[in-house]
Amino acid sequence: MAKKRKHSLSRRSFFATRSFLRLFSSEKTEPLPQTLKRRGIKVAFIHNEKKVHTGMHTGAAQVNRLMATALASRGVQVRHFYPRTQLTDTPAHLRGIANILFFYSLLEHKEAMLQYDIIQGTTYTPLPFLTFNVPVVCHFGSTIRGYLDTVPLTKTLPKHEKSVFKDLVRLDILPEFDFKTFRPLEDVADIEAVAASRATACIATSKKVQDELLRMGVAPERISVIHNAIEDYWFEPRRDTLLQPPHLVFLGRLGNDVFTLKLKGFSRLVAFYRAFPDTPKTTICMTTNRKLKEWLRVSFPKHHMYVNLRKDLIPGALASLYGSILFLSSRYEGFSLSLVEGMSQGLVPVSFPVGVAPEIIENGKNGFLVSTEEEAEKRARELLADNDKRFEMATAAQETAKQFSSTRIADSLLALYHRIKEERRRNDNNGSHSAPDLAIS
Numbered sequence: 279m280a281k282k283r284k285h286s287l288s289r290r291s292f293f294a295t296r297s298f299l300r301l302f303s304s305e306k307t308e309p310l311p312q313t314l315k316r317r318g319i320k321v322a323f324i325h326n327e328k329k330v331h332t333g334m335h336t337g338a339a340q341v342n343r344l345m346a347t348a349l350a351s352r353g354v355q356v357r358h359f360y361p362r363t364q365l366t367d368t369p370a371h372l373r374g375i376a377n378i379l380f381f382y383s384l385l386e387h388k389e390a391m392l393q394y395d396i397i398q399g400t401t402y403t404p405l406p407f408l409t410f411n412v413p414v415v416c417h418f419g420s421t422i423r424g425y426l427d428t429v430p431l432t433k434t435l436p437k438h439e440k441s442v443f444k445d446l447v448r449l450d451i452l453p454e455f456d457f458k459t460f461r462p463l464e465d466v467a468d469i470e471a472v473a474a475s476r477a478t479a480c481i482a483t484s485k486k487v488q489d490e491l492l493r494m495g496v497a498p499e500r501i502s503v504i505h506n507a508i509e510d511y512w513f514e515p516r517r518d519t520l521l522q523p524p525h526l527v528f529l530g531r532l533g534n535d536v537f538t539l540k541l542k543g544f545s546r547l548v549a550f551y552r553a554f555p556d557t558p559k560t561t562i563c564m565t566t567n568r569k570l571k572e573w574l575r576v577s578f579p580k581h582h583m584y585v586n587l588r589k590d591l592i593p594g595a596l597a598s599l600y601g602s603i604l605f606l607s608s609r610y611e612g613f614s615l616s617l618v619e620g621m622s623q624g625l626v627p628v629s630f631p632v633g634v635a636p637e638i639i640e641n642g643k644n645g646f647l648v649s650t651e652e653e654a655e656k657r658a659r660e661l662l663a664d665n666d667k668r669f670e671m672a673t674a675a676q677e678t679a680k681q682f683s684s685t686r687i688a689d690s691l692l693a694l695y696h697r698i699k700e701e702r703r704r705n706d707n708n709g710s711h712s713a714p715d716l717a718i719s
Contacts, residue, residue: 319695320355322391324384324399338400338419340589340615341483341506348507348688354695357394359387370458374465382406395699402466402473413478413698419506420483420612421490422467428610429540432456439545443536451569452536471495478698481691483613484634502694505634506613507687511590512622513680517597524662525558525582525602526551527625529592530616534567543607543630546651550605551578553655557662558582560599562592593623600624601665601672603658604645608632621645622679624672628657638681644674 323346325339346356363383368376381403384391388407391397397407398415401422407414432443432455446452471494474480480496482488483506491501532542539545551559558580565571565585575583584595604625606617611633618634621627627645629635639645646657661668 374462
């Protein structure tokens with residue numbers, strides 16, 4: 279029996295760590311288009327798994343696909359490389375190391391990858407190629423250090439939040455109040471810092487992530503702030519439908535384990551929903567924890583719920599909720615695609631100051647930034663009591679979201695790539711390999 283419990287912990291640790299690196303599935307996708315022009319910049323993109331382009335995905339994989347598709351349409355030669363060899367049955371405390379070593383299997387493609395102008399991957403994934411004379415770009419949508427610095431131990435939470443997790447453990451929805459070991463995440467956080475400090479350039483998807491990279495010791499001139507993008511279907515005209523009374527809406531990934539639930543502010547969301555028993559609520563979330571899903575479904579009155587809905591179907595699910603309130607409960611986000619996606623559908627955000635939220639939310643114009651649960655409830659009550667103001671802010675929120683199209687991210691990426699390529703050409707001519715000044719915002 280003791281052996282079985284040890285194995286269970288190992289598997290939980292593995293899946294918890296992998297959830298941060300691969301995220302979860304939601305959107306069915308088509309194969310990436312082939313580059314139409316055989317000239318211009320050549321970029322080798324590193325991905326976790328081949329299935330992210332032929333199956334379903336979200337988060338980092340979603341952004342990677344958007345970037346690759348937009349770049350290919352502009353004549354950039356994009357080729358995708360996937361690691362294949364992973365250590366198995368690694369002890370729980372070494373799961374982070376196992377994920378890091380996974381990407382070293384890409385060295386079997388070294389000959390092909392070094393023929394490209396640029397090698398790009400998410401956070402530390404281009405690590406094996408940092409010692410070669412090909413520019414490496416590390417794309418940071420978030421940092422593991424940001425996760426670790428932000429998520430508290432359960433025992434330090436306010437009493438009402440702690441009670442939520444006590445209930446989940448008592449009902450066997452969660453196996454534990456906290457991870458038994460944080461070493462896998464610590465290992466990944468440390469190697470992210472190494473990769474960031476040695477890469478030719480780092481892309482930060484928000485000023486918050488830029489600040490985190492600066493604290494890692496990355497030179498400011500080597501950090502470019504390039505916001506993420508959302509798919510074009512979020513900008514299609516809203517489907518004709520009868521508008522419902524305003525709902526409280528949660529949109530995004532919840533996760534399966536206690537760490538991710540705290541990261542996403544799950545107990546804050548529960549408190550927010552409980553504060554408005556008479557207001558309709560809609561939750562569109564991603565989780566593979568079936569017990570959690572069922573608990574959430576029945577825990578609140580007037581609650582409508584969609585779980586693991588294909589992403590391209592979400593705009594239709596939100597069509598009748600134009601002018602409703604989007605609550606972003608997270609303790610940490612590097613960017614927050616869910617925020618921009620919700621705003622694109624005319625949801626008015628009430629958000630903690632995470633990710634890109636402080637950069638795009640103007641209090642009282644297109645949403646509200648809040649610092650406490652009490653302030654979030656106060657702002658929501660103000661919006662529910664003033665229909666004219668709420669719809670005015672919904673229109674402004676929708677307008678704000680338009681700046682996050684794939685066209686803009688492709689233009690920013692191309693500008694960075696051209697600077698890298700030109701700087702390398704100058705350095706090669708001068709016999710120098712100093713770090714280039716590449717920062718763009």
